[in-house]
Amino acid sequence: MSTSQGKSLPGREEAPSFNDPVPLFMLKDFDSSKDAHRNIIVAARLIAGIIRSALGPRSMDKMLVDSLGEVTITNDGLTILKEVDIEHPVGKMMVEVARTADKVIGDGTKSIVILTGALMEQAEELINMGMSPITIVNGFRKASARSIEILNSIAEKVSINDRNTLIKIVNTSIQSKFFSEHNAHLSEIIVDAVLHVVEKRGENYRVDIDNVHVEKKEGGSIRDTKLIRGMVLDKEVVHGLMKKRVDNALIALLSVPFMIYRRKDGFAFTPRFKIDDPKKMKAIMGEEDRMLREMVDKVVQSGANVVICQRGMKDIVRDYLAQAGLLAIRRVTQPNMIRLAKATGGNIVTNFRFLSEEDLGRAGLVEERAVGIERWIFIEECNDPKAVTVMIRGGTKRVVEEVERSVHDALMVLKAVIEKPSILAGGGSSEAYTALRLREWANTISGREQLAIQKFTDVLETIPLVLAENAGMDPIDTITELRSRQTREGKWMGIDARERSIVDMMKKGIVEPLLLKRQIIKAATEVASAILRIDMILAKPKKEGRKEQPHKIKGLEVDKVY
Structure with missing residues (x-):
């Protein structure tokens, strides 16, 4: 309000007139919907690219060097993600889902990250075609639910008394490590340890992994690793x-x-x-x-x-x-x-x-x-004893730490199969067969979601594709032959990366828990869906005295991945 002389009353602000221009307050740092999706997808693909070569028995290791020069050499998915300096918010989401998977199932972190990256890559193609991210998410979720139904239908039951199968499951879990010549020895120890601590509750069995105490000490060789009944x-x-x-x-x-x-x-x-x-x-x-x-x-x-x-x-x-x-x-x-x-x-x-x-x-x-x-x-x-100790030995600190990580993963995988005794063949066979059945089902779905479901089938085939790449096989020829062989010879035909051939993985003894496969598909779909629903990234106000930290993946240049 103004006085007749045009001066404001003391202690009062002048009210704006309806004819005055109204200022529009804008956030200084933000990404538009299109830019946000592009940058998020780039970040997810970069992180998946780090893990990609670490999958399978012919995988490569990563050397991680911290700020003090401490070196860690590993191909363990969670260890790689924890040690890499990831600042991008999407990268942190992928690390968090990998941590959760490690706690719940103990294995499959690499597959989750690789599938998430593949889902984001396929989503990018659909977005460029003009499809709404919400439609893509709905299609992915339907495809995920259908995939799990297919996996449930083809899984085979296993008995806790079938020691040979339990050893095969553990051997599959640790076969990608550099100490594969000791797999048989370690598999026997891990199976014995878990069978000592298993408890029957009604018709089901439960395993508390805390009752398997793991101690490690450098010295000797991996062959000196043993189970202590106490x-x-x-x-x-x-x-x-x-x-x-x-x-x-x-x-x-x-x-x-x-x-x-x-x-x-x-x-x-x-x-x-x-x-x-x-x-x-x-x-x-x-x-x-x-x-x-x-x-x-x-x-x-x-x-x-x-x-x-x-x-x-x-x-x-x-x-x-x-x-x-x-x-x-x-x-x-x-x-x-x-x-x-x-x-x-x-x-x-x-x-x-x-x-x-x-x-x-x-x-x-x-x-x-x-x-x-x-x-x-x-x-x-x-x-x-209802609690036992696995005493790990190895020539160097790096060896015993890598064996310890592998033993932990194997214990968790064995726990999963004992608590839910169903298995699937490995080597990408179950993913390839699920993709085959899912592709047939997609043709019965009308609307744009059909395209998202069809892209999901391509994502499932990423696992056998990466296994073939890491084994030095031609990925395109291998996938086409795998599709043909599964149609003619059965659902368990998969990629034997060691022999660089396509064989019956169930007969080969490469088996994995159903619970693991389900968790991989669920987790990858959930994190991809959460990322795709983001249409804008806004910067919080800077706190006083806090330096701005660029979003980066250490060792990689990312174009303002924000």
Whole structure:
């Protein structure tokens, strides 16, 4: 409002007139719908390109160098994605879906990323043809659901007692690693480990992978890797005069410390005393010594000859335990205490007063051994252990780390097939056959979604195509021959990358869990659908004192991939 003299009233802003031009506030940094889709697709394809050559038994490894010069050489999909410096938001989405897949199924991260990149590539063609991204997403989702139905219909059941098939599943999971000559040895160990910890619940089986403890130490060779029917602890006995070996061990598992403490508000702490008479000091120390001696006596009376304590021990307690002829270990982590209880059949005791013979765990042997330059405790020969240890050895740190990653993937894959006992042939056979059936089904769908479904069939054939490329085979000739052979000879015809031929993969023993294949298709479709629904990327306001970080994939030049 203005005065008659044209001046504003004090403390009041002048109201704009309807005839005045209204300012249009624009965001300074944004991508339009067309640019956003183009740049997002470029980013997804770049990330898929990094992983592409790491798929299959003829895959290549990646050397990853961090800012400190630490080198990691691997072809593990998740490790590559975690170590590469990815700043683009779409790249981060793909890394996150790979992490989730690794937690849920343990394997298939490379296939998920490759299929996501292929979906984005096919979507780009449809967008350039004028198709709406929403229509593409709907078509992809229908194709994904239909693909899973086809996979369910062709899957074959497997029994938990079929040891040979379980070994084939593990062998398929780890055959792309550089240590393939040790596959048979490692497969036996992994299958034995999982079968020890499997639990039957009603008609189904469950596997808790946490009950398979994996320890690694460089030295020796991969052939020295072995399964311990019990536990291995990176600990030493607490006293130099204690026994280093105990046969027919009776093990007391204690979560209470060998020291005097009091509790307040749920916390334990060492009590403090104010002494006004020096004579009282001796009495207090004598009382403490008596209470500590009583703790040791309780352990001895229970019949235990091995003590494993989750918490600390006073020096004098170690002397008492050594004098009593016991082997003692202290400061064992809580997860390892739980595994020890499952392995030995003992109970973790929280109060010395409650310790009895019934609480003791049992093992045929407890021994301190030299492992390289260190000394570890081995608890072995447990009767029907429900927790075991895989002890990984290898010539170098890089070797044992790669074996550890492979063992983890194989354990998760075996868990998946035991909990849902259905398998499919590998070598791209199930993807190629699903694409064949899906292509026939697509012809029954009307509308533009049919085009998206047909593109989805081409995406499924990316897996056998990449396997052929990495094996040095001609991809076009291989795919056309694979289609023909599946039509004539059956659905399990796939690509044997090692022999560079097309064979029956089920007879060859290359098999994978149904759950894995379903998860790959679901995850790739979900992340591709989420990306395609993005039509604009807006920049958040810069925070004060924070430098702008360019969106990049380290080592690759990306044209403002934002």
